[in-house]
Amino acid sequence: MSSPRTTTEQAFEEAIEKSLIEKGGYAKGNPSDSSRELAFDPKTIFAFLKSTQPQSWEKLSEIHGPQTESKILQRLFKELDNRSTLDVLRNGFVDYGVRFKMAYFKPASRLNPETIALYNKNRLTVTRQVKYSLSKENSIDMLLSLNGLPVATVELKNQFTGQNAANAKWQYAVDRDPNELLFKFKKRALVHFAVDTDEVYMTTRLEGKATRYLPFNLGYNKGVGNPPNPNGHKTAYLWEYVWTKDSWMDIIGSFLLLQTEEYKVDGKIFKKEKLIFPRYHQLDVVRKLAQDARQKGPGNNYLIQHSAGSGK
Secondary structure (H helix, E strand, C coil): CHHHHHHHHHHHHHHHHHHHHHCEEECCCCCHHHHHHCCCCCCHHHHHHHHHHHHHHHHHHHHHHHHHHHHHHHHHHHHHHHCCHHHHHHHHHECCCEECCCCCCCCCCCCHHHHHHHCCCCCEEEEEEEECCCCCCEEEEEEEEEEEEEEEEECCCCCCHHCCHHHHHHHHHHHHHCCCCHHCCCCCCCEEEEEEECCEEEEEEECCCCCCCCCCCCCCHHHHHCCCCCCCCHHHHHHHHHHHHHHEEEEEEEEEEEEEEEEEECCCEEEEEEEEEHHHHHHHHHHHHHHHHHHHHCCCCCCCCCCCCCCC
């Protein structure tokens, strides 16, 4: 029999999954389709490529024959390793001169029905209890993927079980090996969320106990946290707004930034990379400014007022 602790956390997980599938534009992912060795979902990748780029698939099939699928996986694995999930999603990959896109982002204009049709063929999946390790049977509570490539991992806690987001952060820091492929900086999942029914935290780089988390909350009464939600959990904005298809595709396509800094030590040049995921307030204010400018046109002045620590 399941303990109340398990079922309460499971109910929270189920509620988020249900919302994403029914209202967020997601499909339910099968945890067994996610390869531990590759840390992505080959089945969904093939389905996406074949349905959106049949001519390119056909062309590559003429070159590789029955080895087409395995050759694509090898190429994709290499590209993710050399570049990043973000770069591959935005710019696709090339194999034997044949170019593939790995995502279609929403066009600025809705005039071209073909680009809208391709955007609608993106496959967002939410997969629960994904086993990711080759040496252990550990699983991540939730994985959000785009066209088979992992974008976000999520650890969920429910206060009714006596645990909260702090326990989820601890779990990432102590119980999740950052050397596991799924968690490797920029090479697979791009952001990691620690979520309970009241608060959300996120990080783009797991570094054990040195992991640095940023709050992803709305703020309340000019302070930290989230306002009461008469319709459900305080953190429902995360799955009802941020993670929904149009919003999530916009974040992946336009907001995420891989920042590279070069510095010299003893005449040698070193690179320092930082993946920036927008804080909630940054995301919100940019969208509001863009919407206002679209309606009123250019040339207006704006003042952005926010609390210290909101992510200028």
